Amino acid sequence: MLSRIQGFMNIGMKLNSLSGRIYSFLIFSITMNAQPKGYLYDESKVIFYQLPDPLVCQDGTKVETAQTWIEKRRPEILKLFKEEVYGESPENRIPMRIKIAEEGQDALGGKAIRKQVAILLGESSRTLSINLLLYLPKVSNQPLPAFLTLNFQGNHTVHSDPAILLPNTWVRNRNGIKDNQAREKDRGLAASRWAINEMINRGYAFATVYYGDIDPDFDDGFQNGIHALFPLLESEKRKWSDWGSIAGWAWGLSRCLDFLEQDPRIDGKRVAVMGHSRLGKTSLWAGAIDERFAMVISNNSGCGGAALSRRRFGETVKRINTSFPHWFCENYKKYNDKEENCPVDQHMLIALAAPRPVYIASAEEDRWADPKGEFLSALHAEPVYQLFGKIFGAKKQPLLNQPVHRQIGYHVRNGKHDVTAYDWNQYLDFADQHLK
Numbered sequence: 001m002l003s004r005i006q007g008f009m010n011i012g013m014k015l016n017s018l019s020g021r022i023y024s025f026l027i028f029s030i031t032m033n034a035q036p037k038g039y040l041y042d043e044s045k046v047i048f049y050q051l052p053d054p055l056v057c058q059d060g061t062k063v064e065t066a067q068t069w070i071e072k073r074r075p076e077i078l079k080l081f082k083e084e085v086y087g088e089s090p091e092n093r094i095p096m097r098i099k100i101a102e103e104g105q106d107a108l109g110g111k112a113i114r115k116q117v118a119i120l121l122g123e124s125s126r127t128l129s130i131n132l133l134l135y136l137p138k139v140s141n142q143p144l145p146a147f148l149t150l151n152f153q154g155n156h157t158v159h160s161d162p163a164i165l166l167p168n169t170w171v172r173n174r175n176g177i178k179d180n181q182a183r184e185k186d187r188g189l190a191a192s193r194w195a196i197n198e199m200i201n202r203g204y205a206f207a208t209v210y211y212g213d214i215d216p217d218f219d220d221g222f223q224n225g226i227h228a229l230f231p232l233l234e235s236e237k238r239k240w241s242d243w244g245s246i247a248g249w250a251w252g253l254s255r256c257l258d259f260l261e262q263d264p265r266i267d268g269k270r271v272a273v274m275g276h277s278r279l280g281k282t283s284l285w286a287g288a289i290d291e292r293f294a295m296v297i298s299n300n301s302g303c304g305g306a307a308l309s310r311r312r313f314g315e316t317v318k319r320i321n322t323s324f325p326h327w328f329c330e331n332y333k334k335y336n337d338k339e340e341n342c343p344v345d346q347h348m349l350i351a352l353a354a355p356r357p358v359y360i361a362s363a364e365e366d367r368w369a370d371p372k373g374e375f376l377s378a379l380h381a382e383p384v385y386q387l388f389g390k391i392f393g394a395k396k397q398p399l400l401n402q403p404v405h406r407q408i409g410y411h412v413r414n415g416k417h418d419v420t421a422y423d424w425n426q427y428l429d430f431a432d433q434h435l436k
């Protein structure tokens, strides 16, 4: 719940106008309640819906082979998600430079090497710096598999390591922060969400970036962050299919992967992208647009992530587009209260990861994110995996804390909206199975 409150506060805190303050208050009050009122939480009231078939092309052709999926249907679905949901990211390359900001040979009690690099994007007159924190286990000289993640509050919050550099970009005002500046005293604040020691012990590198480095999470008309590197010409207007913040964060993850591919200690072919909540939506989209990611993990991603929108259970398309108008493209607003008109639903997003291993995780009390809808998405993505001879392995939603780990991984654990040690144990087991 805390992160949900933070998420909403984030929006309001950045608006200085009176309406902004009222909006902030409303959103904050609503979300003090983990499950905002006025939304559907009763399974028996879920309306009848029909999902678009991932295996029927727009011209009616049935997809019967992996080849037809790869050559015809996958590109169609990807295009629909770009145009109607997340928005199209720019195709053109921009200059990218790497600056090593810091290195420590004896990090985490001597078990790991720490590297902090600035990924500098754009011309020198307008540069965006994405600051990546990397821990590498000192195991062997072989290139390592890695987890690449985005974090919510700054790299310094993922571990109490005093050498981690603080972000100098905007951070949300919360827990007493009033000036949108990161603070020393927040080191390790979110450490419970990051099983860094376990990753290192099990031979994985861990890479993380503060998502605000890529795009500050508030509606500023796409003037700052990554969008500012691709300014529109004066004669141009933003298109209904132009990228929103989720697409921006996903694009930033691809630039991080560009860097990881160059690092001799990392095996660029074994990088898993993982994210929680809005950043779980982001990891799914990153895995869809960038097939270099070898594994995709979505933790409690909910609406606009793994959950089926047509169920309208918990958070709805209208609600997410209203609370977070900058996350998706404008076209997505056409489906407010009209989910059935959208040519895609979220099972097709999961299918875009095929045949790579994908993991969907839910939490029992996280009804806002619709655990059952997250499971059903995975289930309805399975026919695409079957084209590749791969299976999910579950026909019904597994019982609490009974993970299923085949090519699609799934669990629903007890507890609330969060990332826990239990979640990471599953991701590490799943990664052992697929990346080692």
Ligand code: GCU
Pocket (backbone or CB within 6 Å): 003, 004, 007, 008, 276, 277, 278, 279, 300, 301, 302, 303, 315, 320, 323, 368
């Ligand atoms: C809000 C939002 C969710 C999102 C979450 C988060 O609760 O409604 O869609 O996943 O914030 O990112 O923490």
